[in-house]
Amino acid sequence: MKNPEIVCILRQISxxxxxxxxxxxxxxxxxxxLRINLSDKGVCANMQSNESAFEGWALCLKAWLPDLIEKVLICWNPTTHKSNLLHYERFKYRIWKFIQTYDWAENGSLFNMDYYGENLKxxxxxxxxxxxxxxxQGDEAILERDYIANQKGNYDIIDQQLPVGVFNNVVSKASCVMPRGKSQIDIWALRCDTLHIFELKKSNNIMVGIISELMYYVNIMNDIKNxxxxxxxxxxxxxxxNFDxxxxxLNSNKIHFIKGHFLAERLHPLISPAVITLLNDSHIxxxxxxEYSYIVL
Incomplete structure (x- = not known):
């Protein structure tokens, strides 16, 4: 069963x-x-784009088709030339984290995932x-400011645009491992021993990739926490x-929990409560x- 047949079933069920x-x-x-076969273009694309957001598609399809899908293989060709190495490195980190997180997900390529265990340090x-x-600047930035202003009383601290660019040993253009610049967490907050990470989308931006984006930010911050x-x-x-x-x-080990929040007026129609339940259903x-949740903006 391939794309057309899967779409037909999804439309009937949903x-x-x-x-x-x-x-x-x-x-x-x-x-x-379920085999998810990504193109060379997809593995080098922005992680929130439809062609790259394998985490979102894997979780949505498995949650909607539990009787048909037990395992998910993420497949791509690691031997071909890649047009954007920074996005590709981020893609490989995302794959590594995803198959670590879910016992039903596997690496379907020949790439050796042990690579990251050595390089993270x-x-x-x-x-x-x-x-x-x-x-x-822009509609989503206005929404961010409004949300922060309205939520200040609910957190010890809440702020915006936290960079999460990844570099090798030192922060410099030459040592960049993954995309920098716009690679930032929309909103973050602290309350007691919990770090809250928010991925905000305006009402006309309802892509499945919100899952991939939030998972990446949560995983990066969790690796920093640990x-x-x-x-x-x-x-x-x-x-x-408020970075200090x-x-x-983080430096004094006061943060014990991380909560990732989808912050939007509405989500993609395939991101159902069952998808968020599956997203949280991980021993790791x-x-x-x-923990992940959806907050209506």
Missing amino acids: QNTNVKLPESIDFEVSDGI NWVINFPCDEADKEA QRIKYPPNAKECEYR ILYNS QKMENI
Whole structure:
């Protein structure tokens, strides 16, 4: 069973005739196994795009088709030239985390995932270099500011645009491992021993990729929390965007839980409550104190 047949079943079950699968990913269900075959373009694309967001598609299809899908294989060709190595490195990290998190997910390529166990110890994360722009740029930025202003009383601290660029040993353009610049957490907050991470989308941006994006940010921050990835030494001097409070909380092991929140007026029609339940159904995430939820904006 391939894309057209899968779409037909999804439309029947969801009672939504607008449900589609990305044409750039080949989906195949056979003998209880879902194979998600990503193109070279997909593995180098923005992680929230339909052609790259394998986490979202895997979780949605498995949650909607539990009688047909027991295992999920993420497949791609690791031997071909890749057009964007930074996005590709992030893709491989995402794969590694996904198959670690869910016992029903497997690497369907020939790429050796042990690579990341060795390299993580050399990675550092960048941090804010200035305050956020005084004037919000764009609709989602305005929504971010409004949400932060309205929620200040509910958290010990809440702020925006936390960089999560990954670098090798030092923060520099030459040592960049994954995309930087716009690679930032929309909103973050601290309350007691919990770090909250919010991925905000405006009402006309309802892509499945919100799952992939939030999972990536949560996994990066969890690796920082557990000191698998570190901030560079000069990060302790930063006070922009309340980063010093976050840094000190991480450095003193005060953060024990991470909660990732989808923050939107509405989600993609395939992101049902069952999908979020499946997203949280992981022994690894429970052990690491990670939890996801949907907050209506």
